[in-house]
Amino acid sequence: MLLTSSSSSSLVQLPPLKSLKISSPFLNGSSSIHHLKKPFSSFTQSKPSPPSFLPPIQAMRSMQGRVICTASDKTVKVEVVRLAPHPKYQRRVRIKKKYQAHDPENQFKVGDIVQLDKCKPISKTKAFIAVAVPPRNRPKPKEVVPSQDLGLPLESQQVE
Numbered sequence: 001m002l003l004t005s006s007s008s009s010s011l012v013q014l015p016p017l018k019s020l021k022i023s024s025p026f027l028n029g030s031s032s033i034h035h036l037k038k039p040f041s042s043f044t045q046s047k048p049s050p051p052s053f054l055p056p057i058q059a060m061r062s063m064q065g066r067v068i069c070t071a072s073d074k075t076v077k078v079e080v081v082r083l084a085p086h087p088k089y090q091r092r093v094r095i096k097k098k099y100q101a102h103d104p105e106n107q108f109k110v111g112d113i114v115q116l117d118k119c120k121p122i123s124k125t126k127a128f129i130a131v132a133v134p135p136r137n138r139p140k141p142k143e144v145v146p147s148q149d150l151g152l153p154l155e156s157q158q159v160e
Contacts, residue, residue, distance in 0.1 A: 061118040064133065067108045068098070076103045076130050078114055101130040108132075 065080035078101050083092045101114065102122050108114055108130060116128040 063099075063116045063128075064113060065099070065116060067110055067112045067114055067130075070103075070106070070108060070110055074102060074104055074106060075126060076101050076108050076114070078116055078128075078130065080116070099128055100125045101128040102126050103130045 063080045065078040067076050068079045069077035078099050079096055080099060081094055081096050084095050085091065086093050099116060100123075101116050102119075113133050113135070114130040115133050117131055118127065119129050121127045
């Protein structure tokens, strides 16, 4: 190796350095790649993929709540109530949270029960679409039983 100095025009020659020799079978590709792989074990198995005919699991992608405000156009404010344990007392308490939801036809009124489905963000505060839910407490249709179909007299009509 040659070094030049700016103060003098003479060349200074340094002795060559002894090279550091490392002997390893893994240097410069001298070892085959099968030494680097992990050993095969019968306990390590890849995770099986779910069958394609099953729908994907969507956790917490839809909620149910009550409409509390319809003042904005195509937007409803929905209050979702859920039960969760209190962090200190471990008693279940009601937690209420309000969400803005998209209502394209302005079909919901205050007090309606709706389902909120997650979608791509529509605005800064709206990322849900309001979907109608059938009412729970519908009156059941009464069955009309004709009294004379059986042909048997009632107890009060029997003659002894």
